[in-house]
Each structure stands twice: as structure tokens, then as C-alpha cells.
Amino acid sequence: AGINKPMWFLDVTKDNYDKIMAVNAWGKLNVMQAAGRQMVKQGKQDYPYKSINVGSILSRDPFIDVVVYGMSQHAILALIKGGAKALVEHNITVNGYAPGVVRSVMWEQLDRDLVEMGLFDKHGESMDSIAENMILMKRYSYPEDIVGTASFLASPESDYMTGQLLMIDGGMVIH
Numbered sequence: 036a037g038i039n040k041p042m043w044f045l046d047v048t049k050d051n052y053d054k055i056m057a058v059n060a061w062g063k064l065n066v067m068q069a070a071g072r073q074m075v076k077q078g079k080q081d082y083p084y085k086s087i088n089v090g091s092i093l094s095r096d097p098f099i100d101v102v103v104y105g106m107s108q109h110a111i112l113a114l115i116k117g118g119a120k121a122l123v124e125h126n127i128t129v130n131g132y133a134p135g136v137v138r139s140v141m142w143e144q145l146d147r148d149l150v151e152m153g154l155f156d157k158h159g160e161s162m163d164s165i166a167e168n169m170i171l172m173k174r175y176s177y178p179e180d181i182v183g184t185a186s187f188l189a190s191p192e193s194d195y196m197t198g199q200l201l202m203i204d205g206g207m208v209i210h
Contacts, residue, residue: 036062037089039104039141041148052103059107060114063088067118067129075125083197086122087188088115088131090200092208095133100152108133112200119198128197132184135204136165136175171206 038058042051067086074084094112097105111131118129136142146161155161166175184203187193202208 037091037107037141039101039145039148041100041145041152042103043152044099044102047103052106055103055107056110059104060110063111063114067114071118071122071125071127074122074127079126082191083194084125084127085189085193086118086127086129087185088129088200090115090131090133092133092135092202092204094200095202096208100149100154115200116198123197128194130188130193130196130198131200132181132188133200133202133204134176134181135170135202135207136162137181138162138175138177142175166205169207170204171209174205176203176205 036058038055040051040055042048067088070086074086077084088111090111091104091108093101093105094108097108115129115131122129142162146155146158149155149161150158155164162175166173181203184201188196188201
């Protein structure tokens with residue numbers, strides 16, 4: 036689960052901060068803890084349990100109109116790294132994937148918010164503009180672009196990997 040309500044840096048309110056951080060950071064911690072406790076309760080096995088988490092490219096490069104969302108994504112990156120260190124003794128790997136611009140319900144709302152903020156003139160324009168000007172592959176993604184990475188993280192091929200957040204963004208954020 037994740038939410039976003041863009042605001043300019045100087046306009047961010049405590050209410051905006053509290054709502055986004057409560058869902059995106061606190062909510063993620065609660066889910067990771069509940070899953071981790073269940074895995075520990077089930078006992079060790081020959082292959083690792085896997086905690087697979089969804090983050091965002093904004094964990095690496097926050098934008099000025101979604102600074103609180105970016106903060107929440109930095110928190111998710113910290114949870115992945117900290118969770119990996121805390122859960123390794125229980126044979127649990129903790130990783131995640133970080134999509135960029137994905138054609139989704141969340142993006143549709145973000146598009147409306149960006150128009151309301153005056154960043155774009157009409158609905159639907161934001162994704163095309165960002166794809167053309169900010170994504171190396173010159174297109175936004177669809178959920179099916181994410182499936183292969185999520186499947187890899189769930190597979191035995193990722194058994195020796197932990198504490199990582201894989202970017203799936205068409206080259207939007209390169210570090």
C-alpha cells in the first residue's frame with residue numbers, strides 16, 4: 036500500500052506529512068514485522084523465506100513536488116536494509132523493487148493532482164511528458180513490466196541476495 040499527495044516543498048503541511056508517512060513508512064514496517072514474525076514462527080527451512088517489498092525510484096532521487104512521498108520511500112529503503120540485517124539470522128531475505136512511472140490507479144490520481152498544481156494543462160499529459168523528457172527508454176511502464184523482477188525476487192535465483200532495492204524505471208534514475 037502506498038499513498039501520495041503532492042505539494043510544493045514550502046507548502047507541505049503536518050497533515051500531509053503524517054498521512055503519507057503513516058501509510059507508506061509505518062504501514063510498511065507493520066507488514067514487514069507481521070510477515071517476519073509468521074516466518075520465524077513457521078521455523079527454519081532449507082531455502083530462505085523472502086520479504087519482497089515495493090518502493091519507488093524516489094527513494095534515490097526525490098522531486099520537489101512530492102518531497103514527503105520521497106521521504107517515505109527513503110524510509111522504505113531503510114526498512115529493507117535494516118530488515119535484511121535483523122532477519123538474516125532467521126533465514127529471511129529482505130529485498131524490494133522500485134518502479135518509476137507506472138500506468139496505474141495511483142498515477143491517475145497523481146496526474147490529477149499535478150494538473151491541479153499547475154504543472155500540466157490537462158489530464159493525461161504528465162505521463163507522456165515525463166516519458167519523453169525524463170525516461171531514457173522514452174516510455175512509461177505498465178504493471179507487466181514489473182512482473183519479471185518481482186518473480187526473480189521470489190525465485191531461488193535470488194536466494195543469495197538481501198538488503199537490495201532494484202530499480203525498474205526505464206533509466207529514469209541512474210546512480
